[in-house]
Amino acid sequence: MEISESNVRMLIGKLSLLKKEIQKVIVGQDVVIEEMLIALMAGGHCLLEGVPGLAKTLMVRTMSQALDLSFRRIQFTPDLMPTDILGTEILEEDHVTGKRFFKFNKGPIFANIILADEINRTPPKTQSALLEAMQEFEVTYGGQTYPLDKPFFILATQNPIEQAGTYPLPEAQLDRFLLYVKIGYPSAAEEIAVLSSTTGKKKNKVEAVIGSEDIIQLQSLVRDVSISDDMVAYVSELIRATRPDTTAYAYVKEWVRWGAGPRAGQALILTAKARALFNGRYAVIPEDIHTMAYPVLRHRILMNFKAEAEQVSADRVTEELIKVVVKPQWK
Incomplete structure (x- = not known):
């Protein structure tokens, strides 16, 4: 699909708007925001690591608000099961014929943007439920394959593995992430700005500035660079x-x-x-x-x-x- 020069400039301009919308809520972390957007543009997934309290979840949620896409958050816990992510079959009855049949109820993985929150607080068995979706952009259950909507983008957060209650991600799982982004502490000036902006009544509203078609075009443009x-x-x-x-x-x-x-x-x-x-x-x-x-x-x-x-x-x-x-x- 050919994209005109004017459309290319418009799409790049929307990227700048997207970054500005995220910065309405997130103070500093310019490099982290840029790397998240680069992962989205390249059609890959992003793993964010940092100690608790560095606004990892808020950063992803704010990004999702600036994107006109479907968003689901999955909180990873030690008792989370693969079916809690992918979905499961339930037995239903046809009220006309009386026949019973299994129907697949899609799980939260069926969205454009997935926040896999604290992904390393669940055992590898559940972590691996994401493997096919991340690589093939589809989910197989009960012998049936279900395609995922595009764009499909997983943003996972994790705490440093030295912390209690964490399970290291298997190498095969890690390799599915395009980028591994580390989030550090803010500078003194940024921390003061965070404290001032988050302890008052005023809340900045984030507007959706870019949609699915624009992102798909951007992902195509990246390969033409x-x-x-x-x-x-x-x-x-x-x-x-x-x-x-x-x-x-x-x-x-x-x-x-x-x-x-x-x-x-x-x-x-x-x-x-x-x-x-x-x-x-x-x-x-x-x-x-x-x-x-x-x-x-x-x-x-x-x-x-x-x-x-x-x-x-x-x-x-x-x-x-x-x-x-x-x-x-x-x-």
């Missing part, structure tokens, strides 16, 4: 350098248990394209790749015990690799 062959080769080299068995860097062999797979490269290119479009550009530049490498790789590089003992994070590995992996002559 230009990236040079040299940059694609650089992304491949960066991803391969994270793997202990193929890397040329001693510290990767020393700290990393498992490196990133090809899906990481796909995610990095797509999010770099989305970031370029978000900033009004139609071609990827090195800054796009370097900026998005951190949220793309931090959940796809599995650190070993030595790294954990020395408090070496996946972000540290990414930072070092960006410094040393040979870059092409950017054109």
Whole structure:
């Protein structure tokens, strides 16, 4: 589907409006908001991690209010079952014929935006109920496959795994998230603004500024953003350098248990394209790749015990690799 230049500019303008609507309620966290929007534009899902009280849930709910899309919130708890997410079959009776039949009642997963709140407070069995929906954009139950409405976007929040009552997400589940975004504490000025704005009577109203058709067009536009062959080769080299068995860097062999797979490269290119479009550009530049490498790789590089003992994070590995992996002559 061809989109005119004027429509492209209009869609990019709506992205700016969307960010402004979210900022009516959320103070600071500009990078986090941008990464959430990039994940939406790239057609992927986003995992937000931070300690309780950093407005993770409020951020997602505010974003959903600014989007003219259906929204459902699923509170993950230790006793949550897969059917509480996907839905279940119930026995009904045809009042005319008297025959009984099973009818599938759709669960909360059947919405455009899903807030999977505190996803790591439920066991892996229930967490894995999201796998097919996240990858295939459909749900299979009782031998029948039910497509999900598009756009389909899961925003999951989790508390740091060191906290009590949490279950680490399996690597296969983590890999389904396009981006892993960490939320930190606000600055002193931002915290004062938060305290002032949330303890009075005035409440800012968030308006829906963009709809499903616009988002689908944006997701299509992202794939049209230009990236040079040299940059694609650089992304491949960066991803391969994270793997202990193929890397040329001693510290990767020393700290990393498992490196990133090809899906990481796909995610990095797509999010770099989305970031370029978000900033009004139609071609990827090195800054796009370097900026998005951190949220793309931090959940796809599995650190070993030595790294954990020395408090070496996946972000540290990414930072070092960006410094040393040979870059092409950017054109």
